[in-house]
Amino acid sequence: MIFRLRDFIFYPKAIYGFRRFLEESQYWAPEMRRGWVQERLERVLWHAVKNVPYYRKTLGPYESRFNAMVDNLDLRELPILTKEEIRQNYHLLQAENAAQFRPSETHTSGSTGTPTAFLLDGGSNVTHFASIWRVLNWSGYRFGNKFADLTGYVPRNGRLYQYDLRLNCIHLSSFNFKKENIRTYVEKLKKFDPVLIKAYPSAIDLFCRWMKELDLNGYRPKAVLTCAETLLEHQRAAVQEVLQCPVFDFYNQNERAALISTCENARYHVHEEYSYVEFLNPSESAQTADSPKAIVATTLHNFAMPLIRYQTNDLATLGDQERCSCGRTYSTVERIIGRVEDIVVTPDGRYVGRLDAAFKYSPGVRLSQVVQETVDEITVKVVKAASFRQRDVETIERELRTRLGDEIGIRFEYVDAILPGRNGKVKFVISKPGKEALATTS
Ligand SMILES: [Zn+2]
Known part of the structure; x- marks a missing residue:
């Protein structure tokens, strides 16, 4: 699940408000957005050092430099936070006043099967919901439209699919993913006719190859939206050939460190209202302009357990920073080097x-x-x-x-x-x- 309906039920007004803000801010002049980010960042840093025991210790010594760091939008003096440090300092990373931010605990397994727990709060839930809503809108999907989900659905009783009427969605089991079942999946898709398929890149790639092999057709969504793994060029091509629709892709994590997604020009935009993202050279040696950079992110919203300069363990190449013709003024990323796993x-x-x-x-x-x-x-x-x-x-x-x-x-x-x-x-x-x-x- 990329968003939780219950967040919308809890915070409808705040989510609508933030979604409206995001609609406008994507076209703001970069300096205007920079000012907005600086204001949020300043709030996060002072909150962290005042209310979070871990940061009192690690960021305390830099307190006198906070204003300069925010003015220059440059946090490089501050220490990096790793997944391992979160695991070891889980309680110390929670704000002493966390309760007032309505936190709840969530878990991630990370890219190497290392379980880590996090607290996410109400403000983070609002931001995430509104931001994912916008990611969906960029792909042409509107709330209430039908969509198909080919991601993490684990079937009960060996079922191949399940309707979720609240979401107007059909879940296709990616855990009964066999060539012999593809015919059933395509029949269900034809009948339900979702406008969007949300899928893991490896799953939709196989799906399209099997459709081609079995000569199945008659269903075309408006778009495919991929997530959770690195989208490879041959996977995008397979979808475009068989389903004849554009592929949108987004990068995000359970801990909500950074959100980066493609627009209609297939260019990756950093959602700069979601978090403050730095792209750092992984090591000092042999760097060129094209070398992959480490994605490090600082929350602008999660006060219950703020992650500051959090190392995602994913990399990105930046490419040229020419303004995208879609009109959005965010910084862009050429390619994200995240999870490429075998099946x-x-x-x-x-x-x-x-x-x-x-x-x-x-x-x-x-x-x-x-x-x-x-x-x-x-x-x-x-x-x-x-x-x-x-x-x-x-x-x-x-x-x-x-x-x-x-x-x-x-x-x-x-x-x-x-x-x-x-x-x-x-x-x-x-x-x-x-x-x-x-x-x-x-
Ligand atoms: Zn664009």
């Missing part, structure tokens, strides 16, 4: 991506990785945290079974470390059959 293939013919959600209920697992050499079995590598309990892996196994079925072997292996691949990122799923499937189904 797991099962003996009963499922093609399953995004298994990380199966790991988010196991806080005793510090790091994990799914490795598949053959279709019959996966190995789950686990680095234990100090709080590890046997039930952490039992929960993972149960969650994996829901998604992968009963026919595949699941083996656990306890390791001391999981090493990053050649690009410096730890891959969460490495699957030989998955790689082969994605390469040969076209």
